[in-house]
Amino acid sequence: MSFQTPTVRKLSAGCGAEVLGVDLRKPSNSDMEIIRDAYRDYGVIFFRDQQLTPEDHIAFARRWGEIDINKFFPANGEYPEIAEVGKEKEKKTNIGGGWHRDLSYDPSPAMGSILVARVLPKEGGDTLFSNMYAAYEALSDGLKETLSSLKAVHSNAMAFGAAGFYKNSDQSAGFKGENLIGQAVHPVIITHPLSGRKALYVNPAFTTHFEGWTPLESRPLLDFLYAHAVRPEFTCRFQWREGSVAFWDNRATWHYAANDYHGSRRLLHRITIGGVPLG
Numbered sequence: 001m002s003f004q005t006p007t008v009r010k011l012s013a014g015c016g017a018e019v020l021g022v023d024l025r026k027p028s029n030s031d032m033e034i035i036r037d038a039y040r041d042y043g044v045i046f047f048r049d050q051q052l053t054p055e056d057h058i059a060f061a062r063r064w065g066e067i068d069i070n071k072f073f074p075a076n077g078e079y080p081e082i083a084e085v086g087k088e089k090e091k092k093t094n095i096g097g098g099w100h101r102d103l104s105y106d107p108s109p110a111m112g113s114i115l116v117a118r119v120l121p122k123e124g125g126d127t128l129f130s131n132m133y134a135a136y137e138a139l140s141d142g143l144k145e146t147l148s149s150l151k152a153v154h155s156n157a158m159a160f161g162a163a164g165f166y167k168n169s170d171q172s173a174g175f176k177g178e179n180l181i182g183q184a185v186h187p188v189i190i191t192h193p194l195s196g197r198k199a200l201y202v203n204p205a206f207t208t209h210f211e212g213w214t215p216l217e218s219r220p221l222l223d224f225l226y227a228h229a230v231r232p233e234f235t236c237r238f239q240w241r242e243g244s245v246a247f248w249d250n251r252a253t254w255h256y257a258a259n260d261y262h263g264s265r266r267l268l269h270r271i272t273i274g275g276v277p278l279g
């Protein structure tokens, strides 16, 4: 039991917050309420100086919902619930090295992930996030209106298929499931299931086109949205330290893993929590 009240401190005006003064091995009910509110309000939250074993990581994740076991990433041998997000020192390709939200190609896309630092480079390897509520809110009324009637197709083939990015990179040996590709259709603007707020939902890694439009017709508007969505005002940048934990909401944010630590190893443990269909 912790007797301290956790403090929530924004990481930047537009995105993310640190929740300080909580031990994730044994959060009290009131700690959980503060964490839940911060998660809903900021889209991504960060913790410092944690000491989570893999079992603690799994137990904390289970408090949020069912664990989604990743079809593509290498699992940690002993714990199938934990995906290994890593880059060995001789590799050049990292995981998540472009702006994206995870798993938007699933019909019920994952709620979010809890990422725990295990091995960090001496410098570099930050993770950036962008707030898709802010991105939506900053659009003109005219474009909001146009987007509100559109749906988009999301596919994992470009990233995880046999001809996809990872299978044709120096990370290919670690990836599996290239025969499990699939797609889903979601509204371009979702109403977030926890906050009730509207958020932009297309993303550069997985969205292929607007439903009923060709990929070529879709490209210019998607490209505009992708450039808009990562305006610095909507983003924050998290510097990992030993003991750091990030917990993001895939529906409310995008993320980007900076690939600026060639020659060093980096390893994080990720647990993903299942989600619901989006409307």
Ligand SMILES: O=C(O)CCC(=O)C(=O)O
Pocket (backbone or CB within 6 Å): 085, 095, 096, 097, 102, 113, 115, 126, 127, 255, 256, 257, 258, 268, 270
């Ligand atoms: O390594 C990171 O910082 C994030 C990688 C990523 O995109 C993910 O785990 O979903």
Ligand SMILES: [Fe+2]
Pocket (backbone or CB within 6 Å): 096, 100, 101, 102, 255
């Ligand atoms: Fe990711």
